[in-house]
Amino acid sequence: MALSSLKFFSILQFLIIAFSMLSTRLNADDPPLTLDYYASSCPFVFDIVRRVMECEVLSDPRNAALVVRLHMHDCFVQGCDGSVLMDDTVTLKGEKKASQNLQSLKGFRTIDRIKSMVESECPGIVSCADIVTIAARDAVMLVGGPYWDVPVGRKDARTASLELANANLPAADEGLPSIVSKFLYQGLSVTDMVALSGAHTIGMARCQNFRSRIYGDFESTSDRSPMSEIYLSRLRSTCPAAPGSGDNNVSALDYVTPNLFDNSYYQILMTGDGLLNSDQELYSSIFGVETKQLVQCYAVDPLEFFKQFADSMVKMGNITNADSFATGEVRRNCRFVNSLIRSE
Ligand code: HEM
Ligand SMILES: *[C@@H]1O[C@H](CO)[C@@H](O)[C@H](O)[C@H]1NC(C)=O
Ligand SMILES: *[C@@H]1O[C@H](CO)[C@@H](O)[C@H](O)[C@H]1NC(C)=O
Numbered sequence: 001m002a003l004s005s006l007k008f009f010s011i012l013q014f015l016i017i018a019f020s021m022l023s024t025r026l027n028a029d030d031p032p033l034t035l036d037y038y039a040s041s042c043p044f045v046f047d048i049v050r051r052v053m054e055c056e057v058l059s060d061p062r063n064a065a066l067v068v069r070l071h072m073h074d075c076f077v078q079g080c081d082g083s084v085l086m087d088d089t090v091t092l093k094g095e096k097k098a099s100q101n102l103q104s105l106k107g108f109r110t111i112d113r114i115k116s117m118v119e120s121e122c123p124g125i126v127s128c129a130d131i132v133t134i135a136a137r138d139a140v141m142l143v144g145g146p147y148w149d150v151p152v153g154r155k156d157a158r159t160a161s162l163e164l165a166n167a168n169l170p171a172a173d174e175g176l177p178s179i180v181s182k183f184l185y186q187g188l189s190v191t192d193m194v195a196l197s198g199a200h201t202i203g204m205a206r207c208q209n210f211r212s213r214i215y216g217d218f219e220s221t222s223d224r225s226p227m228s229e230i231y232l233s234r235l236r237s238t239c240p241a242a243p244g245s246g247d248n249n250v251s252a253l254d255y256v257t258p259n260l261f262d263n264s265y266y267q268i269l270m271t272g273d274g275l276l277n278s279d280q281e282l283y284s285s286i287f288g289v290e291t292k293q294l295v296q297c298y299a300v301d302p303l304e305f306f307k308q309f310a311d312s313m314v315k316m317g318n319i320t321n322a323d324s325f326a327t328g329e330v331r332r333n334c335r336f337v338n339s340l341i342r343s344e
Pocket of ligand 2: 237238239240245246247249
């Protein structure tokens, strides 16, 4: 009797642990997100976010790209829980120094601005994770992309993970199979990956991230789809060969329409002019039979791209941090947990 209840207990414990490990990344259940979560507690939150994003994008269209990337880098690390926004403190190591974020991830001030407007209207109600998610949708729409409804109700984590940020975020010099596995790990499909990569139709990349591509270290990819000479020489004038020189010089990910959310990114890949090696691999990798077909599809069918992008953004936004629903909070300041903020 004692033995069997012990056994039962340990099986239960195992199941609880296994389930909580699974649910933090796979969201097997529908996450408890709804469209009307703030309908009575903060009815104008969507308007407030929109208004600030309009100003931000008007003052610099790059701000749209920054916020979209910020959302992705939030969701890929312990779910969309605002963890990416947290500053380092003596007790918390944030994600901002992760290899893919350091000197690269921006847009934090835009989120601060939105947050303070939202706080003045409905203090303590709207999570930073939701603000980033809504702002990313507005960003896409404001530069010509699709519109979709944003499920909300996320909580902000009280922790961040530099380790997971280093492990989970895809990099420009990574091969296609490895990038695919990082998306699958998040519960996102190959189709989601190719559609979401279409976010590279806006924004910039730093020299450091495309240097090896333009100076021929990716022989195989470059051989199969050589970049046009004109584009190559333009990139080389922005990005010198010697590591350390001009590392932070930027170039548009989509040189045709850098500030417009359209499908030209995919058309560019078909000409071999993808800026990042990881972009070009979607079309040119020997492992990319399926991804190549998707690139071809989105290159000729902008509406199919928009539809899939919107669906995949909702799916990425659904990667929830189960722990944050139990132990999370609505941060007053997106950079710090509430217990650190003394002035009340
Ligand atoms: C498929 C794997 C991906 C890889 C390997 C990747 C990698 C990168 C890299 C290296 C940069 C340039 C960063 C810099 O030089 O500072 C970048 C920029 C960007 N990424 Fe991705 N990314 C991927 C997927 C995504 C996804 C899924 C989204 C959003 C849905 C996204 C949105 C962006 C945006 C908007 C920018 C431009 C940011 C700016 O202007 O600063 N990326 N990405
Ligand atoms: C950075 O790019 C500009 C042109 O976009 C170029 O004039 C400058 O020389 C580059 N910086 C370095 C260190 O090469
Ligand atoms: C995302 O979550 C919402 C709310 O739980 C759900 O209604 C929707 O079907 C999910 N969408 C996707 C694409 O996973």
